[in-house]
Amino acid sequence: MKRIGLISVHTCPLAVLGGKETGGMNVYVREVARHLGRLGLDVDVFTRRQTPGVPTVVPLGPGARVVHIEAGPQRPVPPAEIVVDLDEFIDGVAAFQRRTDTESALLHGHYWLSGLVAIELARRSRRIPVVQMFHTLGVVKNALADDPSEWVPQVRLDAEARVASQADRIVAATPLERAELAWYCGADDDRVRTIPCGVDVDLFSPGSAMAARARLGLDAQWVLLFVGRPAPIKGLEILLQALARLKADGFDRADLRLVIVGGDRDEGRDDERARLRAMADALGVGAWVDFKGPQPQPALPEYYRAADLCLVPSHHESFGMAALEAMACGAAVVASRVGG
The missing domain is CATH 3.40.50.2000 (Glycogen Phosphorylase B;)
Known part of the structure; x- marks a missing residue:
């Protein structure tokens, strides 16, 4: 059975939506994992433990589960501050996979932090292919910021460029995002695929x-x-x-x-x-x-x-x-x- 590792370092797909670091990406990761599981694949979603006492493994549905990895403080932390905990997170993912004999055949990173994790895990093991989705690009946010205090740090910009150059495939949600990946991150267009997001029409449907x-x-x-x-x-x-x-x-x-x-x-x-x-x-x-x-x-x-x-x-x-x-x-x- 093929196993896919989805990586969402800074935010958990089970988190309450609408907070500072929770939104569409959480929904996207959760639903991709669930639907891949329904297709018969085994899926692990690796995320940083932010709440003491939360179970290490939480089922998402048939074949899919969330795996909480200890790395840094067990509380919400701004993404840029998690960088110092990435080595601990990577070691935690590798240790979990060894302990459970569940190495991933493919890694799918979400957001720049997760891309760094996926690239390093692929390097440490045999060459596992890496698929990356950025969800937002720091350089675009900086271009739109009204105040320098809103700029994202250079470490993020450097990470996005590195991941864009090393990932085997990159998913863009729109043609504009695909173009931005080439313009700002130097991504090779041959490695980018435009895949629009979907919506659960069983949940989101018209009514009175x-x-x-x-x-x-x-x-x-x-x-x-x-x-x-x-x-x-x-x-x-x-x-x-x-x-x-x-x-x-x-x-x-x-x-x-x-x-x-x-x-x-x-x-x-x-x-x-x-x-x-x-x-x-x-x-x-x-x-x-x-x-x-x-x-x-x-x-x-x-x-x-x-x-x-x-x-x-x-x-x-x-x-x-x-x-x-x-x-x-x-x-x-x-x-x-x-x-x-």
């Missing part, structure tokens, strides 16, 4: 907006929706400024809501949500804005069905899973023309 609003306790006449991490690159300030423009133009109805789904479970640690809340109040539209925090994926279809519009004001998107999920639920989508 009125029933969804009733179940969610939304009594507004007009419901605008944003789903995702409240990070600067997601462009939420554009939505707040648009609401302020509406109000300045004379629209002052009380039954409008901008529902924002996503963010840290602990709002006290969510600096971006606090900034956006303060901005909404300063613009005089705080009463229209409803921060719902992160939601489990099975709860998201109700929000999409309840919405008149799903808004994706991002400054850049590698793909934009929220737009795809919203359309699968029958919601109208207004999005920035910035890739994805």
